[in-house]
Amino acid sequence: MAQLRAISSCSSINLSVHVPKSDLMLCNNNVSFSKKPALFQELGARNSELQGDAVVSNKGNGLRVHCNTGIQAVLSHDKATEVSEVTKAKGLRGKLNKVVLAYSGGLDTSVIVPWLWAVKFSQLNQIGLNDVARENYGCEVVCFTADVGQGVGELEGLEQKARASGACQLVVKDLQEEFVRDFIFPCLRAGAIYERKYLLGTSMARPVIAKAMVDVAKEVGADAVAHGCTGKGNDQACLTIRSNLCNTHVRFELTFFALNPELNVVAPWREWDITGREDAIEYAKKHNVPVPVTKKSIYSRDRNLWHLSHEGDILEDPANEPREDMYMMSTSPEAAPDKPEYVEIGMVSGLPVSVNGVKLSPASLLSKLNEIGGKHGIGRIDMVENRLVGMKSRGVYETPGGTILFTAARELESLTLDRETMQVKDSLALKYAELVYAGRWFDPLRESMDAFMEKITEKTNGSVRLKLYKGSVSVASRTSPNSLYREDISSFESGQIYDQADAAGFIRLYGLPMRVRAMLEKGI
Numbered sequence: 001m002a003q004l005r006a007i008s009s010c011s012s013i014n015l016s017v018h019v020p021k022s023d024l025m026l027c028n029n030n031v032s033f034s035k036k037p038a039l040f041q042e043l044g045a046r047n048s049e050l051q052g053d054a055v056v057s058n059k060g061n062g063l064r065v066h067c068n069t070g071i072q073a074v075l076s077h078d079k080a081t082e083v084s085e086v087t088k089a090k091g092l093r094g095k096l097n098k099v100v101l102a103y104s105g106g107l108d109t110s111v112i113v114p115w116l117w118a119v120k121f122s123q124l125n126q127i128g129l130n131d132v133a134r135e136n137y138g139c140e141v142v143c144f145t146a147d148v149g150q151g152v153g154e155l156e157g158l159e160q161k162a163r164a165s166g167a168c169q170l171v172v173k174d175l176q177e178e179f180v181r182d183f184i185f186p187c188l189r190a191g192a193i194y195e196r197k198y199l200l201g202t203s204m205a206r207p208v209i210a211k212a213m214v215d216v217a218k219e220v221g222a223d224a225v226a227h228g229c230t231g232k233g234n235d236q237a238c239l240t241i242r243s244n245l246c247n248t249h250v251r252f253e254l255t256f257f258a259l260n261p262e263l264n265v266v267a268p269w270r271e272w273d274i275t276g277r278e279d280a281i282e283y284a285k286k287h288n289v290p291v292p293v294t295k296k297s298i299y300s301r302d303r304n305l306w307h308l309s310h311e312g313d314i315l316e317d318p319a320n321e322p323r324e325d326m327y328m329m330s331t332s333p334e335a336a337p338d339k340p341e342y343v344e345i346g347m348v349s350g351l352p353v354s355v356n357g358v359k360l361s362p363a364s365l366l367s368k369l370n371e372i373g374g375k376h377g378i379g380r381i382d383m384v385e386n387r388l389v390g391m392k393s394r395g396v397y398e399t400p401g402g403t404i405l406f407t408a409a410r411e412l413e414s415l416t417l418d419r420e421t422m423q424v425k426d427s428l429a430l431k432y433a434e435l436v437y438a439g440r441w442f443d444p445l446r447e448s449m450d451a452f453m454e455k456i457t458e459k460t461n462g463s464v465r466l467k468l469y470k471g472s473v474s475v476a477s478r479t480s481p482n483s484l485y486r487e488d489i490s491s492f493e494s495g496q497i498y499d500q501a502d503a504a505g506f507i508r509l510y511g512l513p514m515r516v517r518a519m520l521e522k523g524i
Helices: 038-043 107-117 121-127 129-135 158-165 176-190 201-220 250-259 277-286 362-375 400-416 419-437 444-456 502-510 512-521
Strands: 002-007 014-019 024-027 030-033 053-058 061-066 098-102 140-147 169-174 224-226 264-266 300-303 308-311 341-348 351-355 380-386 392-398 462-469 472-479
Touching: 098 107, 098 201, 107 140, 107 158, 107 277, 140 158, 140 201, 158 169, 169 201, 176 201, 176 351, 176 362, 176 400, 176 419, 176 444, 201 224, 201 250, 201 300, 201 308, 201 419, 341 362, 341 400, 351 362, 351 400, 362 400, 400 462, 400 472, 419 444, 502 512
Parallel strands: 098 140, 098 224, 140 169, 224 264
Antiparallel strands: 002 014, 002 053, 024 030, 053 061, 300 308, 308 392, 341 351, 341 462, 380 392, 462 472
């Protein structure tokens, strides 16, 4: 048993409490309890009130904490060592003051919080201070959560979870409008689709989140950022541990590098001994961290305003058909309404501005189309994709509003873009999608390509009327004041601009290379 004597900064009363050593932790230069002692519960005391000097002793060994000036350790045999110096192990250990953590409230980010700051008293006698230093950073943790449209339920109770895990602060920012306006719409305008199917839902969300983290780090004076990523995927930033194939660290860290190369980056999954979900659950229970999932959860999901992705469990075998109860954003096409619904998308310079004649903000417009499209089973995609690190991964995506918008944009461009421009745009769209997928949003190449896309779509104005029916999207009509389509030219009836007799000369010239080759082969 260790004895704790706490001198409160707001009272001259001395409290002497017997507490199991395993129940004590250091966090944010304060003494905290993984389990609140019974005496404190009886006295109504709070952990946050323990400021000033606190002494922990056990058989001659003591730990002395100066909460306002730093942390010092006083060991037996009259040897004194500062914990702040001991924890300066290799790399960044012991050198960081404050870290901004990308926080979802899920299992992985919840266990990262205590792992970053915790210095467990019970480990001092068992494995020594040096070992403790290698296990922890001992820095303050500011949790950051970005609202990119993942749903109100995902944000409820986050502050309580963060503080219960040991964070000193939770910062939540609503990024929905910025996400749609500055990240989704440019990809839509570019026609960026990865490997013929993937509409880049997660890929577009990571840079806007990472950008906000850099801003928050500056606001709170943090010298590092952290994320809960494994190393097997692409975006290297999974929000849950439900699949070992979750995306990795590239998308987050490339954004950090581009926007603030001086920020340190901490990626616990590259350092600790936790190898999967089961280990993380046990770690959370051991450190009294609220466990937000159970071992029976099966899918790894990532949701934002653009899409919802599903991975893991039976989906890991490409031969298995997805279960219907897995889907959350869309109705089964079989169960969709038997009557089709028509929706009209208004566009200006290649970007959507209205739905059925009603002008909406970017985020509101997408939300409206998600609702309409989801009702008709629109936007379900099942694909096996090539991840950045080389492995293949199977995922199922729900993108109802995005599927409607991509269809509308493509149909309107059929009126406003000529053949050569459309071919160049389509070829660049492949590279554009690859850059976004690989986390290179702030790469000068993507930015230059974006300038090209903006220029060539400046006259893509008009509206497209689409028919939604049991999972399918088909075009009903398209109109544009800048249409290159001329009925008087395209008509099968005779016209003044196009003369059928002109075709003979054109065909002879256009086919000349083929004719010359044939003459050579025949010896003519």
